[in-house]
Amino acid sequence: MDILALLADGMLLALQPLNLTMIVIGVSVGLLIGAMPGLGSVNGVAILLPVTFLVPPNSAIIFLAAIYYGAMYGGAISSVTLGIPGASTAVATTFDGRPLARQGRASLALVTAALASFVGGTIANMLFTLFAPALASVALSFGPPEVFALMLLAFATFVGLGGDDIPKTIFSICFGLVLGAVGFDQISGAPRLVLFEMNGFLQGIGFLVLAIGVYGIGEMLWTIEQSRGEVSKTTPKMTVKGMAADAKEATKRGWKGTFVGSFLGFFVGVLPAAGATPGSLMSYGVAKMISRKPETFGQGNPDGVAAPEAANNSASTGSMLPMLTLGIPGSPTTAILLGGMVIWGLVPGPRLFVDETEFVWGLIGSFYVSNAAAVLINLAFIPLFIWMLRMPFTVLAPMIFVLSIVGGYAATRDMFDIWLMVIFGIGAFFLRKFDYPLAPAVLAIVLGPIAEPTLRQSLLLSSGDPSIFFTRPIAGPITVIALILIFLPAFKLLRRRRTADQV
Amino acid sequence: MRNGEIVTAGILALFSLYLMWKSTELPVGYIAGQGPGGGAWPFWLSLIMLLCCGMIAFNWWRGTSPPSQSTEPVLDAHGWRMLIMVGGGIVVFVGLVNIISMYGAVAVFLLYYVKYLGRHGWGLSLALALITPLVFFFFFEGAMRITMPTGMPFTDPVFDILYEIIY
Numbered sequence: 001m002d003i004l005a006l007l008a009d010g011m012l013l014a015l016q017p018l019n020l021t022m023i024v025i026g027v028s029v030g031l032l033i034g035a036m037p038g039l040g041s042v043n044g045v046a047i048l049l050p051v052t053f054l055v056p057p058n059s060a061i062i063f064l065a066a067i068y069y070g071a072m073y074g075g076a077i078s079s080v081t082l083g084i085p086g087a088s089t090a091v092a093t094t095f096d097g098r099p100l101a102r103q104g105r106a107s108l109a110l111v112t113a114a115l116a117s118f119v120g121g122t123i124a125n126m127l128f129t130l131f132a133p134a135l136a137s138v139a140l141s142f143g144p145p146e147v148f149a150l151m152l153l154a155f156a157t158f159v160g161l162g163g164d165d166i167p168k169t170i171f172s173i174c175f176g177l178v179l180g181a182v183g184f185d186q187i188s189g190a191p192r193l194v195l196f197e198m199n200g201f202l203q204g205i206g207f208l209v210l211a212i213g214v215y216g217i218g219e220m221l222w223t224i225e226q227s228r229g230e231v232s233k234t235t236p237k238m239t240v241k242g243m244a245a246d247a248k249e250a251t252k253r254g255w256k257g258t259f260v261g262s263f264l265g266f267f268v269g270v271l272p273a274a275g276a277t278p279g280s281l282m283s284y285g286v287a288k289m290i291s292r293k294p295e296t297f298g299q300g301n302p303d304g305v306a307a308p309e310a311a312n313n314s315a316s317t318g319s320m321l322p323m324l325t326l327g328i329p330g331s332p333t334t335a336i337l338l339g340g341m342v343i344w345g346l347v348p349g350p351r352l353f354v355d356e357t358e359f360v361w362g363l364i365g366s367f368y369v370s371n372a373a374a375v376l377i378n379l380a381f382i383p384l385f386i387w388m389l390r391m392p393f394t395v396l397a398p399m400i401f402v403l404s405i406v407g408g409y410a411a412t413r414d415m416f417d418i419w420l421m422v423i424f425g426i427g428a429f430f431l432r433k434f435d436y437p438l439a440p441a442v443l444a445i446v447l448g449p450i451a452e453p454t455l456r457q458s459l460l461l462s463s464g465d466p467s468i469f470f471t472r473p474i475a476g477p478i479t480v481i482a483l484i485l486i487f488l489p490a491f492k493l494l495r496r497r498r499t500a501d502q503v
Numbered sequence: 504m505r506n507g508e509i510v511t512a513g514i515l516a517l518f519s520l521y522l523m524w525k526s527t528e529l530p531v532g533y534i535a536g537q538g539p540g541g542g543a544w545p546f547w548l549s550l551i552m553l554l555c556c557g558m559i560a561f562n563w564w565r566g567t568s569p570p571s572q573s574t575e576p577v578l579d580a581h582g583w584r585m586l587i588m589v590g591g592g593i594v595v596f597v598g599l600v601n602i603i604s605m606y607g608a609v610a611v612f613l614l615y616y617v618k619y620l621g622r623h624g625w626g627l628s629l630a631l632a633l634i635t636p637l638v639f640f641f642f643f644e645g646a647m648r649i650t651m652p653t654g655m656p657f658t659d660p661v662f663d664i665l666y667e668i669i670y
Contacts, residue, residue, distance in 0.1 A: 165568055167558035171515070174548040174555070178522055181548075185529060185541030193525050193545055217593065225578070225585050394621030395631065401593055401616075402609050406639055409605065410649045418597055426590055433577060434508050434570050452544045460538030 006357065007129055010365025013358065014062060022055065022063040023366060027374045030070020031381065035078050036407055040087030041071035041316075042333045049340050057344035058359055062366040064337055065320075069121065069370040072276070072313050073378045076113035076305070080106055081385050082400050084216040088207050088446045089276040089312040092284040094215060095439060096297060096304030103300055107386055111243060112250035112302045113309040114378045116258040120310030121371035123262040124269075124317035129364060132321055132353075142271050144457035145468050149478035150268070151451040152469075154278055156485035157285025158440045166489045168436045176444025177451070179205045186453050200416030207446045208408060209417045210424055214438045216404030217425025220397055222432050227393075243382065250302055257287040257307030265311025269318025277446050279315035280308035289485075317367055324348055324360065504573035509563050516556035522549035588620060604654035604662070606636035645669040 013019065033044040044067045052060030075090030080097035093113060100109035155173050159166065182193040183204030194201045261283040268279035287307035288297040297304045316333075323334040327348040341348055346356055353360050388396070408421050428438055462468035469479040523546055530540025531547075563571040578586065592615055599608035610632045618628035643649045644666075653662050 165559075165562070167555040167562065171552050171555035171559070174552045178545045178548050178552070181545040187538075188529070188541045190529055190541055192529055192541055193522070195525065221586065221590060224589055225582050392621070392623075394623065395617060395627075397589075398613055398616035398621075399635070401596070402612060402635065405593075405597060405600075406605060406609065406643070406651070409600075409651060410643055410647070413649075415597075415600065415652065418600070422593055422597055425593070426586075429586075429590075430511065430577075434504075434511050435568065455544070456538045459533070463535075464533045464538075 003129060006361045007365060009358070010361030010363070011368060012365070013058065013362035014366035014369040018055065019059050019062050019362075019366065020369070022059050023066045023370050023373050024377070026063045026066025027070035027073075027370060027377050030067035030072075031074040031077075031374070031377060032070075033067070034071030034074020034087065034090075035385075036074075036403070040075065040089065040333075041068045042087075042336065044068075044071050045333050045336045049336060052340065053343075057341075057346060058362050060344065061337065061341065061359070061363050062370075064340060065363060065366055066370040066373070068316055068333055068337075069313070069367075069374045070377075072316050073114065073117050073374045075312065076110065076117070076309055077385055080109045080113065080305075081388055082216075082403070083219055084400065084404060085211050085442075088211070089280055089315075090308070091211065091277070091439070091442055091446070092280045092308035093305055093312075095284065096299070096301050098219075099298065099300035100302070100305065105300065107243060107382060108246045108249060108302065109300075109305050110382045110385060111246040111379070112254045112305045114375055114382070115247060115250050116254055116261065116306035116310040117313040117378075118371060118375035119258045120262040120265060120312075120314035121317060121367070121374070123310075124266045124314035125364070125367045125371065127263075127266050128317050128321060128367070132325055138270075142474070143472075144454040144461065145472050145475040146478070147271065148451060148454040148458055149469055149475040149482065150271075150278065150282070151447050151454065152482040153478055153485070154282050154285065154447060155440075155444065156482035157282065157289060158443065159486050159489065165435055165437075169440055172437050172440040173444045176210070176441035177448040179210060179441070180445040180448025181452060186449070187456060198416075200414070200420070203414070205420065205445065206412055206417065207442070208411050209421050210445050211442050212404045212408045213421040213424025214428040214442060216400060216408075217422060218428025218432060218438070220400055221425065221429040224397060225429075243379070250306070254302040254306030256290065257283070257303035257305070258310040260287045260290070261307040261310030261312075262314045265314035266318040268311070269315025270321050276312040276315035276319065278450070279318070280311040281443050281447075283307040283311035313371075320363075320367075324352055324363075504570040504575050504577055505563070507577040508568065508570040509560060512556050512559045512563065516553055516560075519549045519552040519556060523553070589616075592616060592620070600652050600654070602654050604658050605651035606640055607654060607658065609636045609639065640665055641669065 014023065029048070030041065030044055034040060045064050048067060049064070052063055055063070071087070072089065075085065075087045076093045076097065079085050079090045079093040080101050083094060083098040083101070085091040085094050097109040097113065100106065158173065159169055178193070182195065182201050184190065184202070185192045191202060261280070264283045264286060265276070265279040268282060269276055284297075284304060284307050287303050288294045291297065291301070291303060293301070319334045320337075323338050325348075327338070338348055346352065346359065391399075404421070405418060409415070409418055412418075431438060458468050459466070468475070470476045526542040526546035526549060529542030531542040532540055533543075534540055559568070562568045566572055592612060596608050596612040599611060602608075603611070613635055614628055614632040617623050617631055618625065621628075639651075643651060653659070
């Protein structure tokens with residue numbers, strides 16, 4: 001009962017006129033920033049942090065949390081309408097969101113994304129409210145071997161469940177991981193893989209450079225070439241009745257993904273150093289794994305939109321948990337929020353819940369209000385996003401190219417990266433012609449910088465003995481499941497051959 | 504397509520070898536007390552990439568992958584034309600950024616694509632080519648405080664006027 005009373009107080013605080021205004025502005029700004037390719041929640045929160053010094057700390061953190069929420073919803077918009085993941089958290093949304101848009105069902109994809117995000121956010125808020133301190137201690141028991149095992153599982157879901165050519169999928173994963181290793185060795189600090197001795201590689205290759213190159217340029221070139229200049233316009237229609245029907249269909253066909261994403265996303269979000277991106281990718285993989293029709297994933301299955309969208313919202317709330325209870329940020333955005341809290345004179349950690357009760361519960365209350373505001377604002381804007389898709393393709397295509405280049409520059413501020421983006425785009429076009437799946441490379445460049453240090457730290461802990469991944473109670477089962485998934489295609493092939501021999 | 508697939512696999516195998524060689528600039532083995540060397544992670548991954556290229560070549564030889572069974576060319580005349588017109592347009596667009604500024608390059612690219620490739624009227628083409636860079640300018644420079652390349656000094660008079668509006 002205590003918790004409910006505190007939560008009610010927090011929600012009342014969040015509904016005060018100033019705070020409510022901050023929530024509405026924050027969500028709208030976040031939606032816009034999240035929808036822009038190249039900009040994500042981290043940019044929005046970082047850029048608007050100084051603005052928050054004009055208002056009390058309570059309103060300030062509520063504003064930043066609202067931007068965070070809005071940006072998570074917004075990421076799906078560019079994934080569905082433009083086919084470019086605006087941020088790493090929305091990569092998996094592209095896999096099924098874009099095919100749905102191509103089939104003229106962009107509104108179904110956007111409504112599914114909005115509803116799944118809402119459910120994911122709400123479930124995460126409830127888990128946060130009820131189990132905050134307990135979950136924080138579980139997350140702390142995750143050491144490098146456990147985190148590496150989780151990363152291995154994320155890659156394994158792609159290998160074991162992909163209907164694509166397995167050697168090409170594994171090549172794509174390793175390629176992304178190697179690209180993620182370019183720049184400096186994180187542990188010794190020595191320059192590493194400075195390709196062709198070009199100094200531009202010293203700063204590494206960012207996820208966005210590859211993602212925008214592959215999806216913003218490569219995918220568009222492929223579409224233009226395949227359509228032979230006559231892109232079949234899907235002219236999606238948008239009516240209130242149509243949206244209601246989409247909502248019904250989204251609920252019916254996306255509930256499983258939403259459920260998986262909400263819980264898995266929250267737990268992965270809670271883990272320090274993991275965050276919303278691995279959460280959304282793993283949820284996509286698991287939703288595909290438990291689906292009765294895994295082959296429909298990647299071709300416009302609403303579950304494939306719902307799982308990553310529920311997960312990235314859920315993980316956003318989850319990543320606030322170690323930040324508030326332990327002072328450990330779970331994602332780059334929460335790292336900036338943590339910095340903001342310190343500037344406002346608040347000390348995150350176990351004492352925060354005792355010393356700053358009003359602040360903490362005001363923030364938790366604002367999560368609920370922001371989530372509700374975000375779904376309403378997002379649904380209200382869907383007709384505008386759909387209108388964008390009705391533009392002639394010869395206008396939409398150059399706009400996507402321009403957004404890719406300008407958005408890419410805004411994120412990296414380096415022309416070297418823009419050239420790299422163009423090279424990746426043209427390379428991706430040719431690789432796509434030869435059936436190389438490119439999504440695993442994009443996934444790998446995001447997870448590589450988490451996977452490598454955890455592998456090295458684990459092997460250091462065990463003096464080079466790889467059995468550390470099998471003998472620990474949490475890492476062991478995860479590693480075994482990952483290995484089963486990796487070798488699943490080989491088992492399937494053997495079984496098929498044996499059956500053929502018997503016939 | 505069949506020839507294209509094996510050529511691509513060959514190029515990727517060479518690239519994998521290059522990555523393995525570059526990785527050996529740092530230790531690739533296990534160093535007692537320090538764990539795996541800095542080059543180990545990319546080295547072993549590049550080796551897996553090389554092995555995958557071998558498997559792709561094996562599948563090509565057996566003719567099991569769809570591209571290895573196809574007799575169509577990788578790109579026909581339309582495909583090459585598209586790649587040169589659109590891909591080339593993007594390369595020129597990026598090349599122009601440091602000369603006529605990001606906004607100038609956006610305007611030129613949009614005019615080229617919408618008018619020349621899209622065959623739309625002058626009204627729509629000019630409207631898009633002029634309004635889009637202006638909207639981008641006020642969004643990025645004004646609202647987000649992100650500075651884009653302004654090109655060579657001859658663009659300064661235009662930017663002086665625009666900066667005066669937002670500052």
